[in-house]
Amino acid sequence: MQGTFFQLIMNTSKLRECGEKMNEMKLSNRLETVAAYIPEKSILADIGSDHAYLPCYAYLKGLIVKAVAGEITDGPLKSAKEQVEKAGLKTYIDVRKGDGLEVISPNEVTCITIAGMGGSLITSILEGGKDKLEGVKRLVLQPNIGAKKIREWLIENNWELIAENILDEDGKIYEVLVAERGSAMRPYTNLRTELLVGPFLLQEKNEVFLKKWSHERKHFERILSQLEQAEKTDENLQKKAELIKNIEVVKEFL
Ligand SMILES: C[S@@+](CC[C@H](N)C(=O)[O-])C[C@H]1O[C@@H](n2cnc3c(N)ncnc32)[C@H](O)[C@@H]1O
Numbered sequence: 001m002q003g004t005f006f007q008l009i010m011n012t013s014k015l016r017e018c019g020e021k022m023n024e025m026k027l028s029n030r031l032e033t034v035a036a037y038i039p040e041k042s043i044l045a046d047i048g049s050d051h052a053y054l055p056c057y058a059y060l061k062g063l064i065v066k067a068v069a070g071e072i073t074d075g076p077l078k079s080a081k082e083q084v085e086k087a088g089l090k091t092y093i094d095v096r097k098g099d100g101l102e103v104i105s106p107n108e109v110t111c112i113t114i115a116g117m118g119g120s121l122i123t124s125i126l127e128g129g130k131d132k133l134e135g136v137k138r139l140v141l142q143p144n145i146g147a148k149k150i151r152e153w154l155i156e157n158n159w160e161l162i163a164e165n166i167l168d169e170d171g172k173i174y175e176v177l178v179a180e181r182g183s184a185m186r187p188y189t190n191l192r193t194e195l196l197v198g199p200f201l202l203q204e205k206n207e208v209f210l211k212k213w214s215h216e217r218k219h220f221e222r223i224l225s226q227l228e229q230a231e232k233t234d235e236n237l238q239k240k241a242e243l244i245k246n247i248e249v250v251k252e253f254l
Contacts, residue, residue, distance in 0.1 A: 027057045029169045030142065034115050037140045037163065037178045038063045042111035045070060045104045047125060052080035052095060054113060056087045064111075069095045070103035101129025111138045119146025123153040130157070139179045147175045151195050155184045162187075164200040166208045173212045175201070193249045202253065210254070217250045 027035065031054050038044060042064045046055045049069035058064045069084065071077040080095045096103040101112075112133075114122045122141050126133070139159060141150055154161055160182030166175050175198065187199040194202055201209050224243045230236050 027053055029167055030174050031057070031115065033165050033167055033174075033176050034113055034140050034142050035061065035063065037138070037165075037176065038111055038113065039138055041065055042138070043067070043109045045101070045109040045112045047100060047103070047112060047114045048072070048117055049080050049095070050076040050116070052083045052093065054115065055093050056083060056089055059089055059092050060087070064092075066092045067094070068104055068109060069093055070098055070100070071095070072097070072099050099128075100125035101132040104129075104132050106132055107135035108132075109136060111140065112136055113140045113142075115140075115142035116144060119143035119149035123149050126153060126157070137180060139177075141177045141179070142174060143177070144172075144174060147177060147198065148196050150177055151198070154179050158182075158184050160184050160186055161199065164198045166198075166201050166206065166212065168208045168211065173208060192245075193252055196246060196249055197253075205253065213250050214254055217247060217254060220247050220250070 035054060035058050038058050040063055042058075044055055044058060044064045044067040046052070046067060047070045049055060049071055052069040055064070055067035055069050059067060069080045071080055074097075077095065077097050084090055084093045084095055114125060117125075122143055126139070139154075143150055151161060153159075154177075158181065159179040161177060161179050161184075162182070163178040164175065165178075166173065168174075177198070188194050189199070197209070197213060220243045224240060224247070227236055227240045227243070
């Protein structure tokens with residue numbers, strides 16, 4: 001009984017302390033959206049963690065029990081270590097230097113977040129560390145560009161896309177892709193369109209989504225008209241065909 005009482009006092013003061021630290025730490029909407037998809041009680045690996053804001057926030061919010069913050073570059077690695085120390089979370093967040101998933105062991109974590117990079121880099125990190133995905137139940141991926149590459153990788157590797165989000169912050173549009181092991185083709189009904197724009201995002205077609213694709217459509221058309229003036233190399237012809245296909249896809253819903 002007494003133990004429970006002291007535990008309660010300790011938990012309350014810990015919670016208050018955490019609340020104060022969380023107030024100090026204002027996360028971007030982008031990273032807050034990523035955090036919203038981390039299942040409770042996860043053991044997290046945040047790859048390319050930079051300042052380690054995401055694992056610190058996730059711990060203080062009570063979403064995770066512990067985390068690995070992976071970084072390949074010395075500067076961000078130092079910031080991550082300083083941030084974790086400042087937040088008093090060294091016991092729970094282990095900052096490790098390394099390339100992609102090499103910082104974790106198989107069955108060490110249950111959720112992986114990779115945010116703020118291009119889709120090609122995110123897929124190359126996943127591809128390069130496939131053996132480390134054992135025991136991982138959820139991937140939360142936030143590509144700045146090239147989400148299509150991630151959707152393709154998820155299908156090829158039997159991960160089912162279970163949710164998507166799109167947000168606009170400071171004039172930039174970001175997508176968040178959430179996947180779990182399951183039936184990789186389940187969310188798709190029209191692969192050509194949905195690989196490019198996202199099955200869940202297409203279904204919702206919200207304001208940010210429509211803004212992104214009307215902007216992209218103009219971009220595709222501009223590049224296409226430049227390519228029409230350019231030399232007809234194989235590479236240019238291939239790029240042209242891809243752009244024509246993308247413009248057709250976007251016209252289906254805009
Ligand atoms: C633009 S920052 C994004 C930081 C943070 N994830 C966010 O979303 O705000 C990308 C970070 O990923 C790191 N990075 C790039 N390639 C990496 C790799 N292969 N393994 C680990 N970290 C990597 C970079 O050093 C950089 O700090």
